[in-house]
Amino acid sequence: MLQLRDIAHSRTGDKGNISNVSVIAYRAEDWPILVRQVTAERVRDHFGTMVRGEVLRYELPQIGALNFVMHDALGGGVTRSLALDPHGKCLSSLLLTLTIEPTHT
Amino acid sequence: MKAIRIGTGAGFSGDRIEPAVELAKHGEIDYLIFECLAERTIALAQQAKMRDPHAGFDPLLERRMRAVLSVCRDKGIRIISNMGAANPVGAAKRTVEIARELGLTGLRVAAVQGDDVLDILSPDTFHIDEENCALRDFNKQVVSANAYLGAGGIVDALVAGADVILTGRAADPSMFLAPQIFEFGWEMDDWTRLGRGTLVGHLLECGGQITGGYFADPGIKDVPDLARLGFPIAEITENGNAVITKLGGTGGCVTAATCKEQLLYEVHDPKRYIQPDVIADFSGVEITEIGPDRVAIAGGNGFQKTGSLKVSVGYVDSCVGEGQISYAGPGAVARGRLALDILHQRMELAGICCQEVRGELIGVNSVFPQAEPADDAPGEVRLRFVVRTDDLATAARIGEEVESLYLNGPAGGGGVTKSTREVVAIVSGLLPEGHLKTHFEMMEA
Numbered sequence: 001m002l003q004l005r006d007i008a009h010s011r012t013g014d015k016g017n018i019s020n021v022s023v024i025a026y027r028a029e030d031w032p033i034l035v036r037q038v039t040a041e042r043v044r045d046h047f048g049t050m051v052r053g054e055v056l057r058y059e060l061p062q063i064g065a066l067n068f069v070m071h072d073a074l075g076g077g078v079t080r081s082l083a084l085d086p087h088g089k090c091l092s093s094l095l096l097t098l099t100i101e102p103t104h105t
Numbered sequence: 106m107k108a109i110r111i112g113t114g115a116g117f118s119g120d121r122i123e124p125a126v127e128l129a130k131h132g133e134i135d136y137l138i139f140e141c142l143a144e145r146t147i148a149l150a151q152q153a154k155m156r157d158p159h160a161g162f163d164p165l166l167e168r169r170m171r172a173v174l175s176v177c178r179d180k181g182i183r184i185i186s187n188m189g190a191a192n193p194v195g196a197a198k199r200t201v202e203i204a205r206e207l208g209l210t211g212l213r214v215a216a217v218q219g220d221d222v223l224d225i226l227s228p229d230t231f232h233i234d235e236e237n238c239a240l241r242d243f244n245k246q247v248v249s250a251n252a253y254l255g256a257g258g259i260v261d262a263l264v265a266g267a268d269v270i271l272t273g274r275a276a277d278p279s280m281f282l283a284p285q286i287f288e289f290g291w292e293m294d295d296w297t298r299l300g301r302g303t304l305v306g307h308l309l310e311c312g313g314q315i316t317g318g319y320f321a322d323p324g325i326k327d328v329p330d331l332a333r334l335g336f337p338i339a340e341i342t343e344n345g346n347a348v349i350t351k352l353g354g355t356g357g358c359v360t361a362a363t364c365k366e367q368l369l370y371e372v373h374d375p376k377r378y379i380q381p382d383v384i385a386d387f388s389g390v391e392i393t394e395i396g397p398d399r400v401a402i403a404g405g406n407g408f409q410k411t412g413s414l415k416v417s418v419g420y421v422d423s424c425v426g427e428g429q430i431s432y433a434g435p436g437a438v439a440r441g442r443l444a445l446d447i448l449h450q451r452m453e454l455a456g457i458c459c460q461e462v463r464g465e466l467i468g469v470n471s472v473f474p475q476a477e478p479a480d481d482a483p484g485e486v487r488l489r490f491v492v493r494t495d496d497l498a499t500a501a502r503i504g505e506e507v508e509s510l511y512l513n514g515p516a517g518g519g520g521v522t523k524s525t526r527e528v529v530a531i532v533s534g535l536l537p538e539g540h541l542k543t544h545f546e547m548m549e550a
Contacts, residue, residue, distance in 0.1 A: 005325070009322075009325075009326060009362060009366065010366075011319070011320075011366040011367075011369065011370055013369070013370040013371030013372065014371065015371055015373070016144075016235065016531070016533065017235070018373065020369070020371065020372060020373060022365075022366060022369035022370075024362065024365045024366065024369075026362070048475050049474060049475065050473070050474065050475075056373075056374075058373075058374060058375055058376075058388075060369075060375055060387075060388060060390075062389065062390070062391055062404075063361075063365050063368070063390065063391075063392055064365075065365055065368075065369060067369050067372060067373075067375060069373045069374070077235070077530065077531070078144060078145075079144060079145045079422075079528070079529070079530040079531045080422050080423070080528055080530040082425065082461060082463040082491045082492075082493060083463070083471075083472075084465075084467065084471045084472065084489065085471075085472055090472045090473075094472070094473055
């Protein structure tokens with residue numbers, strides 16, 4: 001079993017109470033694994049109670065990237081959240097702990 | 106084909122100053138752009154201006170200008186920045202004073218205005234998206250309202266010959282788009298080129314975040330010499346395509362991976378990156394390494410703008426009280442949890458009125474609330490207890506309750522800190538762009 005961190009890198013951004021997390025394949029041949037295994041549902045489950053709204057996934061095949069947009073995910077918004085990391089900057093590193101099946105099928 | 110070089114001088118208000126000086130001296134750039142406004146900066150700056158009419162612009166403006174003005178004048182580099190914050194005219198006046206002290210006679214400084222819309226928002230028709238209500242029904246003390254201006258006002262100031270342009274709230278990419286429109290003569294409805302110019306602006310706006318900053322993960326993503334990180338340069342041709350690079354000899358790296366991370370930073374639907382000037386389309390962007398620290402960017406696109414501007418409304422939301430205390434050694438996590446239990450009970454027993462309560466152990470679950478400590482639980486934890494209250498007096502009681510754990514809580518707690526703050530928060534809505542007028546005031550040193 002692999003971790004997502006073994007095949008992809010990630011960065012988090014914030015706008016108001018919405019967090020977006022990119023997941024970018026290091027190698028083009030791993031892109032289909034991301035598409036198949038890193039679904040919006042899995043990302044939502046992974047973050048559990050932290051993300052209260054819907055999670056949308058956008059695909060950018062030409063750069064081997066997914067972009068997850070997570071609504072109601074920043075404790076009411078960057079400017080009023082009580083969290084130590086109000087921007088959710090750390091979420092990208094947490095997402096990279098997702099487990100991945102090392103297969104192309 | 107005509108080409109220009111744009112450098113980023115700052116990606117946030119507290120950014121390092123030396124990389125901007127290096128770019129001005131050795132980067133052979135035509136424009137140096139400082140992006141210094143976060144979401145709530147203007148609301149805080151507006152409060153500062155209410156206390157002192159000469160304040161309200163970026164506190165680092167003076168240091169940055171003193172560091173770069175002379176060399177930029179020597180080399181013909183024009184400066185664009187949103188360091189005007191809540192007071193672009195005040196920022197421009199201060200810049201002119203500094204220019205005179207430095208002997209830069211004749212330097213022209215423009216203040217772009219029009220973003221402050223507090224007085225023109227209609228209480229009935231301006232809709233606050235987060236609260237789904239009209240401004241009239243938003244039951245909070247509003248302290249500021251600023252529209253995200255597009256490139257137009259900056260282009261006008263460039264046409265008029267400004268050497269330095271200071272804005273208040275402008276869309277970050279628009280500060281980078283404006284010199285491209287001016288230099289290449291792009292029409293304001295050339296959506297493809299405006300989309301490409303916005304793409305370049307988006308890639309540059311966070312400074313070092315595209316040259317290897319915010320990227321390193323030792324052993325997996327190594328970045329050389331982050332202490333001397335170089336800021337980015339874009340070489341842009343008049344068709345809107347660009348190469349992202351940095352100054353030789355500086356730290357960091359520009360690779361396809363650093364560019365991909367920045368491409369999606371703070372982006373939602375990559376087909377619709379909504380900006381005042383255009384809806385940029387990043388979905389077909391191609392990113393190619395063409396040499397060491399040189400990455401080609403192509404395939405950006407754009408669609409007709411919405412005609413509306415986003416407005417950020419700053420308001421006094423609440424107060425927050427916080428206390429922290431450390432536990433260490435065997436059983437640190439258990440003692441921290443016991444202390445949290447006590448604090449939760451104390452809120453009720455002491456009759457402290459709380460809007461929202463958050464208790465956590467730093468080192469265990471402060472970032473990820475569901476996290477459970479592994480078998481090798483941390484040898485030390487720091488309890489953090491934070492509460493939203495109606496007023497500062499109540500907020501101050503949170504730190505007092507944490508401090509009382511010294512004599513009344515679990516064994517071995519140490520290092521209490523406590524704080525209170527008033528929260529100025531931001532909500533937003535849309536304003537038809539025809540409702541405001543952008544203009545600039547030119548001053549000369």
